[in-house]
Amino acid sequence: MTFNPLEQRGIPLDRQLRSWRELNVKPIDPDHCDPYTRCRIITMNGIEVEAILFSHQLARNTVDPEVKRQLARTRYIEAQQQKVVNWLLPGVSSVLETTIAYEQVAVDLTAWVARMEPDPYLKQAYQFGVLEDFDHLYRYANLYEMIEHRKAESIVDGLTEVMPGRPTRFHHRDPVDNVRDPYTKDETNPLSKLHALTILSAEQQTMNFYMNTGPTYMEPIARQLYQEIGLIEEEHVTHYESLVDPGETWWEQLVNHEYNECYLYYSFMEQESDPRVKAIWELHLNMELEHLHIACDLMRRHDGREPQEVLAPELPNVLTFEPNKQYLRELLDTQMDLTTLGAGYVREQHERFEQMQEQIHGGEEPPSDRVMAEHEAMFGREYRIESEGEHPDPDLREK
């Protein structure tokens, strides 16, 4: 890998604004697209949403009006990038269909990051989280067949298995146990910073999506399942954002954001199968290179430091969407019964966890269990895709 974003120049900012005609992108075909093209779109939308929200927060904490104006200029372009990326999703897809694609992203993106993460504590955080996304995919897949008579397979297309993970009812932990310990910014591998930012952005977008689209359903079980899983997405944002060193300055964080966008657009450009979408990744990479330079200048000016001090010497190995079936099966075999205690992980159900469980369930079955019962009543079976054999955990094989 020789691509170094710090040494490349992109499109000058004053030539990045697009007209309505250029913003009006043709969406992908939901019935014939590469599922990982849709995953890349959903990921980059989450990344752009985080870029916009972060820049707004930074602007609200900035006194100098000239800097505020500079942030506004880049941010408007990022808002256009978000429109182009997310508008690649087709209007004919239902919310539930898109939800299943979001969960495929959560599973295969988090699993890949867990595999590649060099720091053992951070790796554990991703391994822990991915088993929950995996179970959400399974619950939503069953809801999808009930409401639309469609199989999740028509979306994930054999790339991702669909079967129980850590049961969703156990994801509701006391909020204090969702806070992790952060990495140390000056000691950690620069790749770890990119991983944390990528996963927290994806989970944040998932949280936003469920909190806004969940109530558009009329079916009571759908409304309730979105509420339940929506709350777990909040736990996941807490879990992943607490991995980031809070000692990073605003400008350092800005540089990390822009660098990560370069990294991801470059990665996706390298592997994109749809030429039209690939052209968008390439264009956006060329825009991001300039955003990165602007951010680096701001960091030099305000922190009096060189961005090279906090960034990787060269772009890491490309982030890849690919099947992670065997890796996930290993985790299913070894990490199903974990929960968190403080910033660590335990196997026993401790008192604080049990109290939370008792209060939130209130003696009733949660929506994630009721969706399975309702599905069973309708079809006399569950919906699963176990392409690599039966479930590794004998207790979770279909009865």
Add this chain to the structure above:
Amino acid sequence: MTDLETPQAGDDGAQDLDVVALLIRQHGDIRNLFDEVESSTGDERRDAFRRLVRLLAVHETAEEEIVHPFARRAMPGGAQVVEDRLAEERAAKETLAALDDLDTGDPKFMPQLMKLRKDVQEHARAEERYEFTHIRRSTDVTNLAAMAKAVKAAEAMAPTRPHPGVESTTANMALGPVAALVDRTRDAVRNAMGKNG
């Protein structure tokens, strides 16, 4: 594809007390049949396509007889919403008629099928978003259930899938041309609606 078979709307264990839920599932069934036609070849494709045509005919006829008239009457601005849906249906029917004249092995078949699939999918989502939501809001549970019953009556009169022990695939395919099927479905629906009130 896995071996799991999703039964068609009306054949699953749902109580079907809500016409909208039933029709949304039928939209999924139609989409599944498009997948089946696309992924098969030869006689299998021919058979899947016949089933698709029948289901489309029954489904659209039932909507025209049951759901659209209700929407036209009961919703503010309903006439325009229904007019838009009917225009989409007419366009889809024209593509369907053109397809029906082709053999499934004809090189022109797949491009035409893709066009039909796109039209049908857009039409189905437009119904779900601009018509069905209003129907659920503007009628009571009794009416939703009565309409569901009428849709199921239409299906029973014109089965789109061979029911075990009742008829073979060949018999199902021999039921005749689409126009006759539409007539028979319409009669069945009117009968059921008459009985229901």
